[in-house]
Amino acid sequence: MNIFLTADFLMTNEPEQRSNLKWFQDILQRPVSIKESNSVSTFVLSDICKDRSRSEFFSLLNISFDEKDTQLFFSNEDLNVASLEYVSKILRNCDLIIGYELSEQTRYILNKINIKFIDIWLHPIRYLNDVMFGIYSNSDSINQRIKSYSVDEELFYINAEMLKVQNYRGFRRFKNNLIPGSALFVGQTLTDKAIFSNGKMLSVLDFKNEFKNITKKYERVYYSRHPFLKEGDEEIISYLKRFPNVEVISSPTYNLLAAKEIEYVFTVSSSVVHEAHYFGKESEFLFKPIFNTFGESKKYYPIMHAIFFENFWNSVLNDVETDKKDMYLGDNKIRDTLSFYWGYRKIDKLESLKETVSFIFKKINK
Template structure:
């Protein structure tokens, strides 16, 4: 009996400039996914391979000719071209056919897959699981949310959902600790915290126009917020260049104070009542800390428990530690009953270590800070 086939992939279209050469911005994500899921799925009886823009790989791998795709839609292979590509309503039929030929599998699992690929695989009747980094980064470990186009898989994801109450509870522990710490800044009640973002992040792409959003697009609304606030702080993203359009706007607003204080320490300050950003994941965390969150743009992902629609995907469900175990992938392969599904606690910092990133958590998590 042939093994069930599982293909791992990611955002195959997104470019990144390295030494004057454009390469995949996400090849590391797919390799990471192969280490986390590929290993577990192989142990669970799946035949695992990868499809990505990663010519250095050869074994159990099919490379995507991304330049061919950009040439077909007459767009340059750069960030501007990428924004235009993912904003198009559809890809040429010849490109869709070529892509589909790479994904002959029983199940495709991707790391934050592009909408073009999600729609293509769904129309072809292929089962899909999309693995999305969850906005909440202050639990015992980094968590991911999974979404799918299959009702049976979605039902299994719901059995491993991390509830919002657990996130609120952990935010409470962080606020409790902050009560013993020296405040990062002197503030008055009614303060506003403005968050920066990576200017070329996928969340910044306005697919209705094909351009990158920035805070300057919302200057009038921001000024109204600033006038109503006792103090306004701007916390830039660590990877946000100081010559970006958003940063340039903030520099012109002389009443705005720049801060690089720990984000969770800031959220724990009662004086900060409102947090504003384009659509930063930090807004989700702010709400869990009891702040008013002002979204200037729609969120990039839909998180929750909504069922898959007939022609699409369900919401991305926040997951406990089951999704990277062989038992989970064996259950998906064999379609076993849900009665055997039990919560799997997070292993502290397991995924944090694997991602080699902690998003400011370790600073606030020290026994004595």
């Protein structure tokens, strides 16, 4: 079986692809290569097409191409016979793609040209003992085998309930002066792939009517600015100042989700709204989420450490019954390996201590 490990080889620029493929390959190369007959290799268009790469694909769509753009938008309606044949010809020797964060459009193309794929995203529920991956395949049989390794959804509720109690009894108690019956808007970075649509990055400024209507329903609307965002959102902040009941708040996200005063959580497309559901909050995406985590239309299954194991891939790829026990490597293994912490540092005692010590050390050495 010829298996290609890839990122979003059409929408995402090559430096970003290669950055993700480096760790993606190091994690998956060995366990996926469960049989000598499996040929596992990384796949970037220019490695196969040489001088043609992504530029030829976009020229077939009559879309201007700039290789410096991190994400280059195209829609399913832009596709034509020539562009589909182009991708089909390149992948003619591919039996399966295992992709990291494939866009909806790239998945659509793979379906159209009958290429089997397994798509792996970082899962949006990120307050458990480790981060997880959300995994989906366009093969029903593979999907069912992936599902059998899913993390039990009840753990999402249990951990959220623990955080509610931790808010008032835990190691770092939340100094709560929130107004009861409030709403929370969760902001994002300015270049988040989840908010990329029609050639631009969306923000609250693209949903002014929706935002204005919500400010009329709640006495206070808190705007949680993304902690990594330090500049570039001046127009957004200026817009928010028009509303007397809107307040920009810097409190940690999980403290806000755990607070009973917050009743409603909304966003353009932040993963925090997925998490808000398990805290018992009414929640809404103003723009479509990358994938669903609950409800009947759920497709991407939460998988934690299983993807590091040969048994998982032997089961998923070859339908071999395997032992699902002992597929847990310990707390924060993925989180530490990839340095993916986000708001977790604020709710974990050890990570919080590390952050405090690091801050003190930096001040001493200035």
